[in-house]
Amino acid sequence: MSKQLVKLRIRPSRNGRKFTYFLDYQIENGKRQRMTLGHANKRNAQRQRDQKERELRMGIIAPKSMRLRDFLEDSLDRTGKQIRESTHDECRYAMNHLIEVVGNIDYQKITLKHGELFRQKCLDKGNSPATVTKKLSHLKRMFQLAVNRKQLDENPLQHIAMPKVTKKKVEKYTADETNRIVRAAKDSQTALKWDMLIITALCTGMRRSELLNCTWPDIDFEDMTIEVSPKKSTDYTWEWLIKDTDRRTLPLTNNVLQMLAGHQSQQPEGYPYVFVPxxxxxxxQQLRKQGKWTLKDASQKVISNFSGTFDKILKRAGVRKRTFHCLRNTALTNWFANGMNEHD
Structure with missing residues (x-):
């Protein structure tokens, strides 16, 4: 006779006058589970025990009960590096805010009503519609993954209505402003070649982290191109992932190529990054050896005080304060004006 997987046990009440049945069993990972049946009917309890025994022997394991905070950790552990570290942080922030609103309840008890309450609380708190939409999207995605993993039958937030988001005006620089910015960048007394960085950004439309994580093998001087590619963690390079896996190859102009070639000729051996002094x-590299460098740092901390230095360049140029990312907006706007479409 095979070993019994599910034990039927009795739990007395505090006063000892009543009792209820519960089941003891172990799931696949060896973790012990206890399921209260909530009644004292022996025949029904035995039938439930037999049903659970059959489920375990057939490999049918009911999704375990988890509170929202445990559900969050379970979801992120399963997802792992399929999403960026910053997305992990955003998921945590959204879920913690949901817990503030509805409590740390069982994830299987979340309903559309909870989502609608959360949406309204966020708006009442002063969150912008765009921020609320982002939070809801992260939560909706986590619950959809639970459906895909057979933890839920349906996504409770599947039909949640997102707040209406007004499109922001695309900030960009004029031709006169970009000329003044480049001239001011040349006078920047820093190790980083700001003028070369800005000119390359205007030529390629590359994002800040894409430029700062660019290595010399990414540049093809013969084909006059630069490749935006992810980096693996090696002795010489740190791990870095592209936003939205947007790997691409971009053309370079003669002027930019000559500037990069001149810069490369002045670089000492053993330094693979184009723009990192x-x-x-x-x-x-010292931080990496000490275990103090993260994937998130590769996107945000390659150059210290980056935004502050760029703000000073704008001030010297007499240009209204905007962001480095507006250089990308400027490049894309110029491309569209010259006949490029969104599918190119």
């Missing part, structure tokens, strides 16, 4: 590269 040697001293900064050495410092980051």
């Amino acid at each position: 040697p001293a900064r590269y050495d410092h980051i």
Whole structure:
């Protein structure tokens, strides 16, 4: 006779006058589970025990009960590096805010009504419609993954209505402003070649982290192109992932190519990054050896005080304060004006 997987047990009440049945069993990972049946009917309890025994022997394991905070950790652990570290943080932030609103309840008890309450609380708190939409999207995605993993029968937020988001005006620089910015960047007393960085951004439309994580093998001087590609963690390079896996190859102009070639000829051996100064590269390598460098740092901390220095360049140029990302907006706007479409 095979070993019984599910034990039927009795739990007395505190006063000892009543009792209820419960089941004891182990799931696949060896973790012990206890399921209260909530009644004292022996025949029904035995029938439920037999049913659970059959389920375990057939490999049918009911989704375990988890509170929202445990559900969050379970979901992120399963997802792993399929999403960026920053997305992990955003998921945590959204779920913690949901818990503030509805409590740390069982994830299987979440309903559309909870989602609608959460949406309204966020708006009442002063969150912009775009921020609320982003939070809801992360939550909706986690519950959809639970459906895909057979933890839920349906996504409770599947039909949640997102707040209406007004499109923001695309901020960009005029031709006169970009000329003044480049001239001011040339006078920047920093190790980073700001003028070369800005000119390359205007030529390629590359994002800040894409430029700062660009290595010399990414540049094809013969074909006059630059490749935006993810980086693996090696002795010489740190791990970095592209936003939205947007890997692509971009054309370079003669002027930009000559500028990059001149810069490469002045670089000492053993420094693979195009725009990272040697001293900064050495410092980051030390942080990596000490275990103090993360995937998130590769996107945000390659150059210290980046935004502050760029703000000073704009001030010297007499240009209204905007962001480095507006250089990308400027490049894309110029491309569209010259006949490029969104599918190119």
